[in-house]
Every structure is written in C-alpha cells, then in structure tokens.
Amino acid sequence: MASLFEYAPAPESRSVVDIAPSYGLFIDGEFTDAADGKVFKTVSPSSEEVLSEVAQAGAADVDRAVKAARKAFATWSALPGSERAKYLFRIARIIQERSRELAVLETLDNGKPIKETRDADLPLVAAHFFYYAGWADKLDHAGYGANPRPLGVAGQVIPWNFPLLMLAWKIAPALATGNTVVLKPAETTPLSALFFADICRQAGLPKGVVNILTGYGDAGAALVEHPDVNKVAFTGSTAVGKKIARHVAGTDKKVTLELGGKGANIVFDDAPIDQAVEGIVNGIFFNQGQVCCAGSRLLVQESIHDELLDSLKRRLSTLRLGDPLDKNTDIGAINSAEQLARITALAETGEAEGAERWSPACELPSSGYWFAPTLFTNVTQAHTVARDEIFGPVLSVLTFRTPDEAVAKANNSQYGLSAGIWTEKGSRILAVADKLRAGVIWANTFNKFDPTSPFGGYKESGFGREGGRHGLEGYLDV
Amino acid sequence: MSESSATRLSVFKTYKLYVGGKFPRSESGRVYEVTDSKGKWLANAPLSSRKDARDAVVAARKAFGGWSGATAYNRGQILYRIAEMLEGRREQFVREVGEAEGLSKSKAGAVVDAAIDRWIWYAGWTDKIGQLVGGANPVAGPFFNLSTPEPTGVVTVLAPQDSSFLGLISVLAPVIATGNTAVVITSEKSPLPALSLGEVLATSDLPGGVVNILSGKAAEMGPHLASHQDVNAIDLAGAGAALAKELEIAAADNLKRVLRPQPVDDWSADPGTSRMTAFLETKTVWHPTGSLGAGGSSY
Known part of the structure; x- marks a missing residue:
C-alpha cells in the first residue's frame, strides 16, 4: 500500500x-x-x-x-x-x-x-x-x-x-x-x-x-x-x-x-464524527472482527450517512494489516483457514444479494489467512450480512431516520449481546439504552471490558x- | 350454596379462560369435567388448545412493552391492588381452594391468606430488586458503568399441579413483579381457583395481557409453548420429570431461560428472590466520564 x-x-x-x-x-x-x-x-x-x-x-x-x-x-x-x-x-x-x-x-x-x-x-x-x-x-x-x-x-x-x-x-x-x-x-x-x-x-x-x-x-x-x-x-x-x-x-x-451476536452500532446526527469513526473501527475491526460483541451492524442516521462514510473510508485506508508481531499492526490474521472460508463465503453472499462492497487498497501477505477490512453499504435488514454473524472484519451499513426506527432495527435480530450509541444528547443515550434488548451497551465508546462489569447476552x-x-x-x- | 333457599336454584358460574384481559372460552370449544377431591362434579373447565396458547402469547407480547415500561412503583401498586381485591373475595376462594384441594375451611383459609400475603410480598419487591441485583461497577478506567436488571420478556408458567392457588400465585407473582408478562397453564386437576383469579386480576388495574390463564393439559400445550419462538422463558414448576426434560429440550431451540421444577414441601415458606432473578436479564451500560487532569478538561 x-x-x-x-x-x-x-x-x-x-x-x-x-x-x-x-x-x-x-x-x-x-x-x-x-x-x-x-x-x-x-x-x-x-x-x-x-x-x-x-x-x-x-x-x-x-x-x-x-x-x-x-x-x-x-x-x-x-x-x-x-x-x-x-x-x-x-x-x-x-x-x-x-x-x-x-x-x-x-x-x-x-x-x-x-x-x-x-x-x-x-x-x-x-x-x-x-x-x-x-x-x-x-x-x-x-x-x-x-x-x-x-x-x-x-x-x-x-x-x-x-x-x-x-x-x-x-x-x-x-x-x-x-x-x-x-x-x-x-x-x-x-x-x-x-x-x-x-x-x-x-x-x-x-x-x-x-x-x-x-x-x-x-x-x-x-x-x-x-x-x-x-x-x-x-x-x-x-x-x-x-x-x-x-x-x-x-x-x-x-x-x-x-x-453469538450481531451488535448494532447506532450513530445519531449529533455525534462527534471523528470519535464515532474511531468507535466504529474499534467496534468491528478489533481482533479482526472475531468478537462475539462486535459492532457489526452500523446504523447511521440518514442525514450524516455520506459524511460519516467518507470519514470512515478515509480512516480504514490508514489501517495497517500485516505481521501480527509488528507493534504498528492494526489488523492481524484470521484465525484459521476454516474461518477465512466462512467470512469469504458470507461476503460473497453479501455481494450476490446486492449490497455494495468496499475495501481499502490493501496488500495481503502471501502466506497465512488474511481478509481485508470490508464495508457493505446499501444493506437492508433482510440481507444475510445484516442478519448472520460473520465473525470477521466485515461491517454492514444501514440507515435510519428516527430514534424509534434505530431501536426497531437494532432489536431486529435473534441476538442481543451488545450495542453502541453515539450522540451528544444525554437523554437520548439513556432512552435508547433503555429500549435496546442487549446485555452490554456502550455509549460514546465501544468494546470496553472490565472484570467488575457483567457481560452476557439477551435472547439467542x-x-x-x-x-x-x-x-x-x-x-x-x- | 342452595341449601338455605329451597325455592331458589343457584346460578352456576361458567369458568372461562383469561386472555388479553378478556374471558374467552377455548377456541376449540372443548371442556373437561372438574371434580372435587371426593369426585363430586364442580364445573366444566375449558380444555385449552394450542391455538389458545398461541393467542395467549400474542396477548402477552402485546402487553410486554407497557408493563415492562411501567414504573416499578406503579407495578407495586397494582400487585398490592390484586391483594386488596383478593381479600375482598376471600370467602369465595376459601371455598374454591377447599373444594379443589380437599382442605378444611380453616386450612383453606390459611392457604388463601398466604396467597394474599404473597402478592403483598412481591408488591414490595418491584421497586427494590433493581438495587439488590444491579448497581454501579467500579471499572478500572474513566467510565460510568451501570448494571440494571430487565425483564426477560414473555414467560410461560406451568403452575404447580398440587397447590392450585398458593402454588400458582407463588410462581406467577415473581414473574410479573419485575415486568415480564405471563402465559400460565393452571393445575390440570384443580383449575378453578386459578380461573377465578383471572376475575381478580381483571379488576386490579393490571393491564390486559400481562397475565393470561389457560386451563387444560400441560402436556398438550407445553410443547407448543416451549418451542414457541416468541416466548422468552419457561417455568416448569408444574411439569413432571419426563415432561420437564422434553420441554427443556424444546426450549433450547431459541435458548429460552428455563427454570427447572424443584421440590417444594411448603408453598407458604419464605420465597426468597430466586424466582424473580430467574427471569431477569442484566443490562450493563458504559459511558466515558471524561476526566480533569493535568492536561486540562476533557469533558
């Protein structure tokens, strides 16, 4: 690169x-x-x-x-x-x-x-x-x-x-x-x-x-x-x-x-974009997205969709993929050939079903199991990439107009492990957190863990x- | 009842189901004979079908948003109201429980009193359980981190077979106290006190659909409710070992929370909190707190 x-x-x-x-x-x-x-x-x-x-x-x-x-x-x-x-x-x-x-x-x-x-x-x-x-x-x-x-x-x-x-x-x-x-x-x-x-x-x-x-x-x-x-x-x-x-x-x-999980990461139009972008990246590319609580569904308010996606793509272009032992590496290897095949197949399904696929220019090492950070836009709730847990560095982007719509889409899943909320409005954080059916909710942050903090899911x-x-x-x- | 007035024939009650705040008959049109402990005919009770069970789940799901969203204080007031209504109809329930379970008037009275007190017990828990099982978590970082309990959702309750009234209330009240909604299958042999309880619930400001009461066979409806994709949990109190195993297997299909049957010698004993916590989820919310450090304000 x-x-x-x-x-x-x-x-x-x-x-x-x-x-x-x-x-x-x-x-x-x-x-x-x-x-x-x-x-x-x-x-x-x-x-x-x-x-x-x-x-x-x-x-x-x-x-x-x-x-x-x-x-x-x-x-x-x-x-x-x-x-x-x-x-x-x-x-x-x-x-x-x-x-x-x-x-x-x-x-x-x-x-x-x-x-x-x-x-x-x-x-x-x-x-x-x-x-x-x-x-x-x-x-x-x-x-x-x-x-x-x-x-x-x-x-x-x-x-x-x-x-x-x-x-x-x-x-x-x-x-x-x-x-x-x-x-x-x-x-x-x-x-x-x-x-x-x-x-x-x-x-x-x-x-x-x-x-x-x-x-x-x-x-x-x-x-x-x-x-x-x-x-x-x-x-x-x-x-x-x-x-x-x-x-x-x-x-x-x-x-x-x-x-499993299919965590919704909800970004409202008043969210600080740069912080949200960092949170989105952490949410889905931490550990190559092989995280049960990954924020694998990005729900972005329609009015800021283009601006956010531009920033997100710019940020993804700076991620460094390669030798996991290198201290500058952001994205390591997929854990196994089997998992790589599963991610690859699900991403192909995403394309076949009509979602738009994008990855930054990214050279993959010649040996080992690798998958470039991937975004799907124009995703609907019926798409496989919006429903199935991919367990890889693949983010599905959906949009919403109102907080109620965001909650309804976020909860439209067999899973209920994690969710993220990005907004500067305190009352909105608390109201949305209250309505989300998920065991861990990160507001203006993501993928935080601590031994004192209970972790686990709702539903399946x-x-x-x-x-x-x-x-x-x-x-x-x- | 009619002995005292030779000239007047008493009015029998048609026992009906309680679903969505209404009193329907079974859609199947089926009834079965309910007798007292000596085999004397008491009434024909609806023999609920799997369609009745599905209708009850729909009603319970519809009621869940409002009931789980009500304040804990409000739920406590309503549970207390149920106790008040029961107290007013104490004589009726002493008779029904006595007939159903073959108890003397004084023993049946003690059972009904314990059942009324059980509602009081749980009425007081609605706004306390949250502090007991939730709280702030002292994470090692600049985050506000709070765990709170939330109701699991729609809970199917197979009520105890023997203790048809106190047992039923002892398993039902903890489910709804925390904001779940319930589909209850009564004791098969002694459904009448439970069906009459529906009349109490209907006049206690309890929103329709929060509790739905079906009489009939746990073995017939249980499998449909245990495998129902819109039921979140199941209490197997009234199931025998073989049925309980079958239903637990079916419940795995959408990973329902399962409360296995436990031997209960005395339903009037201190119930503790475990029947509430069995149907609670824990939600943990994180938010950065910002910090005031040498580097200046970051909030």
Missing part, C-alpha cells in the same frame, strides 16, 4: 517465548499423552508455520480429567476461602510477570496483533484473576445468602478469539467459588491454556483443581455430556450453544452460555453473566 505514512518494521521479539515441539494434556497436575496417542498440530495463522504438536483428547481422557477434578473437589472446596484466594492471587501475579511471554505466544497462536494481546488481552487476564481472588473469602457477602456452596466439577469449553482471556473468565470465578475445572481450549489455539497449566504448577495449585484438555469438538461434547460434570460453561457459536442446552435438559447441570446470545458479582452466580448452588 502506498501509504500516507511509511513505517519501518517494528517486530516484537519472539525470543521471550519458548514453545516446546510437543505438549500433553494437563490432567491431575501432570502432562500426559492422550489415551489413544492422538496428536494434532497447531499453526500460526499469519504464516501457517507449525508451532507445536499437542495431544488430542478423547472420551477416555475426558473421563480421566473429570475424575481428577472430582477427587480434587473435596479438598479444594473445603479450603477456607482466604486460602483459595491466595492461590488465585498467586496466579494473577505470575500472569503479570509472564505477560510479555504470554502476549507473544497468544499472537503467534491466534494471529491477533501484539498491540492487542499486550495492551488488552493480558492485562484483562491478570485483572480477572485478581478480581475473583478477592471474592473467594467474601462469598457470604455476595448477596446469595450465607455460605453459598460450589457446584462441583465445572466443564468449560472456550473459543479461539480470546483464548487466554476466555480461560480467565471461566477459571477464575470457578476456582474462587470452590469448584474444580476441566477446560477445553479451541483446537486452533491450544497453547496459551497449556502455558497456563504451567502457571498453575508454579503457583503450587493442588493437582486436579485445574485440568486442561486440548482437542476438538468431540472432546468438548464428551466433557459437556459427562455425567459427573455439575456445571457447563460455554463460549462459542449459538448453534453449539443450542446443542448444549438440549444435552443438559433433564439433568441437574447448571449452564451458562456466551454465544445466551444466558448467564460473566464478570462482577453477577459472575459468581453461575458457579454457586443458588
């Missing part, structure tokens, strides 16, 4: 992280091979370089891990909360100490820019453990009655878009409340969870309290369906979430689901909340 600004490469050093050629499953405090000896490779999405080979868990391994977690549950849940807290504080501190290493690792395995892993993922991961550590000895005061009890063994299945952060969201509240954990990271991003297993060892966490099973969807299904699992926590697609909801029917398993975006006092409920017998 003949850019306005030329930058010299500024890559973060890979030397801070030492990736072993192979990893086992982490069960009962030990790394072990899968029972059937199966392994799979994990690659760097930006180069397709094989990073390591990891064990592929099967049903027998799931059973072994659940048994280990069950055995550990008796002593772990009986520990005074203040002692559990100290383990979690240790983990939070070790994560802070090793955060550069983990940031580089995450960028290598996931493909997202180092800027994001370093400045967003890792600080939030450490903060999440620190936050829930503080709850462990205060559960009597959490508003669920005296002496709320843990559920038992938690089976947790997490996605590839924020591998370590989603691990933190799952493990920290589970351990703080006295549960033990079997966690399965996504098959395309197994490494940071395995490094976390090492952190558990460094922290002296009793064996069996945390078990990590790398593997595919079959292992996740076996974990969810295991009869000795008391709690299922899942973050991922709505389709899989529905399957899980059916599987647990008629059991005593408690479930929390964080699923799932149920239960993660973060804050609310996040304890899913792990307590209340």
Whole structure:
C-alpha cells in the first residue's frame, strides 16, 4: 500500500517465548499423552508455520480429567476461602510477570496483533484473576445468602478469539467459588491454556483443581455430556450453544452460555464524527472482527450517512494489516483457514444479494489467512450480512431516520449481546439504552471490558453473566 | 350454596379462560369435567388448545412493552391492588381452594391468606430488586458503568399441579413483579381457583395481557409453548420429570431461560428472590466520564 505514512518494521521479539515441539494434556497436575496417542498440530495463522504438536483428547481422557477434578473437589472446596484466594492471587501475579511471554505466544497462536494481546488481552487476564481472588473469602457477602456452596466439577469449553482471556473468565470465578475445572481450549489455539497449566504448577495449585484438555469438538461434547460434570460453561457459536442446552435438559447441570451476536452500532446526527469513526473501527475491526460483541451492524442516521462514510473510508485506508508481531499492526490474521472460508463465503453472499462492497487498497501477505477490512453499504435488514454473524472484519451499513426506527432495527435480530450509541444528547443515550434488548451497551465508546462489569447476552446470545458479582452466580448452588 | 333457599336454584358460574384481559372460552370449544377431591362434579373447565396458547402469547407480547415500561412503583401498586381485591373475595376462594384441594375451611383459609400475603410480598419487591441485583461497577478506567436488571420478556408458567392457588400465585407473582408478562397453564386437576383469579386480576388495574390463564393439559400445550419462538422463558414448576426434560429440550431451540421444577414441601415458606432473578436479564451500560487532569478538561 502506498501509504500516507511509511513505517519501518517494528517486530516484537519472539525470543521471550519458548514453545516446546510437543505438549500433553494437563490432567491431575501432570502432562500426559492422550489415551489413544492422538496428536494434532497447531499453526500460526499469519504464516501457517507449525508451532507445536499437542495431544488430542478423547472420551477416555475426558473421563480421566473429570475424575481428577472430582477427587480434587473435596479438598479444594473445603479450603477456607482466604486460602483459595491466595492461590488465585498467586496466579494473577505470575500472569503479570509472564505477560510479555504470554502476549507473544497468544499472537503467534491466534494471529491477533501484539498491540492487542499486550495492551488488552493480558492485562484483562491478570485483572480477572485478581478480581475473583478477592471474592473467594467474601462469598457470604455476595448477596446469595450465607455460605453459598460450589457446584462441583465445572466443564468449560472456550473459543479461539480470546483464548487466554476466555480461560480467565471461566477459571477464575470457578476456582474462587470452590469448584474444580476441566477446560477445553479451541483446537486452533491450544497453547496459551497449556502455558497456563504451567502457571498453575508454579503457583503450587493442588493437582486436579485445574485440568486442561486440548482437542476438538468431540472432546468438548464428551466433557459437556459427562455425567459427573455439575456445571457447563460455554463460549462459542449459538448453534453449539443450542446443542448444549438440549444435552443438559433433564439433568441437574447448571449452564451458562456466551454465544453469538450481531451488535448494532447506532450513530445519531449529533455525534462527534471523528470519535464515532474511531468507535466504529474499534467496534468491528478489533481482533479482526472475531468478537462475539462486535459492532457489526452500523446504523447511521440518514442525514450524516455520506459524511460519516467518507470519514470512515478515509480512516480504514490508514489501517495497517500485516505481521501480527509488528507493534504498528492494526489488523492481524484470521484465525484459521476454516474461518477465512466462512467470512469469504458470507461476503460473497453479501455481494450476490446486492449490497455494495468496499475495501481499502490493501496488500495481503502471501502466506497465512488474511481478509481485508470490508464495508457493505446499501444493506437492508433482510440481507444475510445484516442478519448472520460473520465473525470477521466485515461491517454492514444501514440507515435510519428516527430514534424509534434505530431501536426497531437494532432489536431486529435473534441476538442481543451488545450495542453502541453515539450522540451528544444525554437523554437520548439513556432512552435508547433503555429500549435496546442487549446485555452490554456502550455509549460514546465501544468494546470496553472490565472484570467488575457483567457481560452476557439477551435472547439467542445466551444466558448467564460473566464478570462482577453477577459472575459468581453461575458457579454457586443458588 | 342452595341449601338455605329451597325455592331458589343457584346460578352456576361458567369458568372461562383469561386472555388479553378478556374471558374467552377455548377456541376449540372443548371442556373437561372438574371434580372435587371426593369426585363430586364442580364445573366444566375449558380444555385449552394450542391455538389458545398461541393467542395467549400474542396477548402477552402485546402487553410486554407497557408493563415492562411501567414504573416499578406503579407495578407495586397494582400487585398490592390484586391483594386488596383478593381479600375482598376471600370467602369465595376459601371455598374454591377447599373444594379443589380437599382442605378444611380453616386450612383453606390459611392457604388463601398466604396467597394474599404473597402478592403483598412481591408488591414490595418491584421497586427494590433493581438495587439488590444491579448497581454501579467500579471499572478500572474513566467510565460510568451501570448494571440494571430487565425483564426477560414473555414467560410461560406451568403452575404447580398440587397447590392450585398458593402454588400458582407463588410462581406467577415473581414473574410479573419485575415486568415480564405471563402465559400460565393452571393445575390440570384443580383449575378453578386459578380461573377465578383471572376475575381478580381483571379488576386490579393490571393491564390486559400481562397475565393470561389457560386451563387444560400441560402436556398438550407445553410443547407448543416451549418451542414457541416468541416466548422468552419457561417455568416448569408444574411439569413432571419426563415432561420437564422434553420441554427443556424444546426450549433450547431459541435458548429460552428455563427454570427447572424443584421440590417444594411448603408453598407458604419464605420465597426468597430466586424466582424473580430467574427471569431477569442484566443490562450493563458504559459511558466515558471524561476526566480533569493535568492536561486540562476533557469533558
């Protein structure tokens, strides 16, 4: 790209992280091979370089891990909360100490820019453990009655878009409340969870309290369906979430689901355009748009449509796509070939259905999985790109005339995870926020996260909340 | 009733459904015999159909905007009004509950008193639950961040089979207290106290459609309501284990919030808050606060 600004490469050093050629499953405090000896490779999405080979868990391994977690549950849940807290504080501190290493690792395995892993993922991961550590000895005061009890063994299945952060969201509240954990990271991003297993060892966490099973969807299904699992926590697609909801029917398993979204980002005519443009870009291009709460539908008031789109296109032309380890990179790689194919197919559907496609001039690297930032204009509510979650750097632009129309269009979705509002008028923010059926609403900002702030969706975006006092409920017998 | 006046034949009541603030018969034209605990005929109750259930969902959805948008204070006043209306018709309900559940007059009286008090309990909760489960979140940054509870939407309630009145009110009141609207399927065997409750609701300033009461078979209507795409949640209190499982599977289709049946020994015990929180969403709103720093004002 003949850019306005030329930058010299500024890559973060890979030397801070030492990736072993192979990893086992982490069960009962030990790394072990899968029972059937199966392994799979994990690659760097930006180069397709094989990073390591990891064990592929099967049903027998799931059973072994659940048994280990069950055995550990008796002593772990009986520990005074203040002692559990100290383990979690240790983990939070070790994560802070090793955060550069983990940031580089995450960028290598996931493909997202180092800027994001370093400045967003890792600080939030450490903060999440620190936050829930503080709850462990205060559960009597959490508003669920005296002496709320843990559920038992938690089976947790997490996605590839924020591998370590989603691990933190799952493990920290589970351990703080006295549960033990079997966690399965996504098959395309197994490494940071395995490094976390090492952190558990460094922290002296009793064996069996945390078990990590790398593997595919079959292992996740076996974990969810295991009869000795008391709690299922899942973050991922709505389709899989529905399957899980059916599987647990008629059991005593408690479930929390964080699923898909099609967030509306609403820009009113009095919004400060430059700030709104930054928010729109952050809303849909953060983490290559592979974010369940992405602001993937831009609803812009008709009178400022042209002006806003001009600014937005100008801004997109300055985004830097390329080596995720480069500290100046804004847009990294798509996580997998499979996801790239899905994004590509949905974008083609958008064109075929008559929406207008636009991308900035943007050179894509020759190896790895890449997708240029993409806008669709002239989108109607019936278009696939306005309805389906694309989970990629693709923004669909719709217009509205009145606040009521904006609310109606924003709520016209099976999902209800996030929404954005851009206006200088306070009463309008509050009125529109009140009417939007979504679990997280960002006004004059977007994609903000904090361990104290409950996160989760309405409707088919799932149920239960993660973060804050609310996040304890899913792990307590209340 | 008629013993005291040999010359006058008493007037029977036609028990009807309560849907959208009106008292329709089942569109199917079907009724079934309701008997007391000794098998004596009491009335013919409507045997509601899946079409009745769908009509009830439409009414409940239509009512949701107004009811969820009403102030918590207003909802509390209306729930209190329901208690007042019930108190005035106490004798009628003591008789109906006694007949339905085979209770002595004094035991039935205690049940009705507990049911009236249950409305009072939830009337007081409408403007308090928000502070209990919501609040400001101390995020690490210059943001105003507030979580508030919101009603889930249209809730299907399978009322308990045994406790036809106190049980029903104990599961219904917490659903509507927070602003949800409800489609209730009564106890199949003892629907009459619930159907009479509709007459109380209709005269308590409760907007039509907020509560819709259907008598009939949970096993017949349940699957249609559990799979209904415009129902947001389901309380399975009145379902047996097999039906509850079937309905929970159907409910997964649009990820309804599901409250599984729990054993209840004593419906008059302190109900706590969990029946309200089961049908609440949490909405969290962020806004930058600006800051006054060395760099000057940024707000």
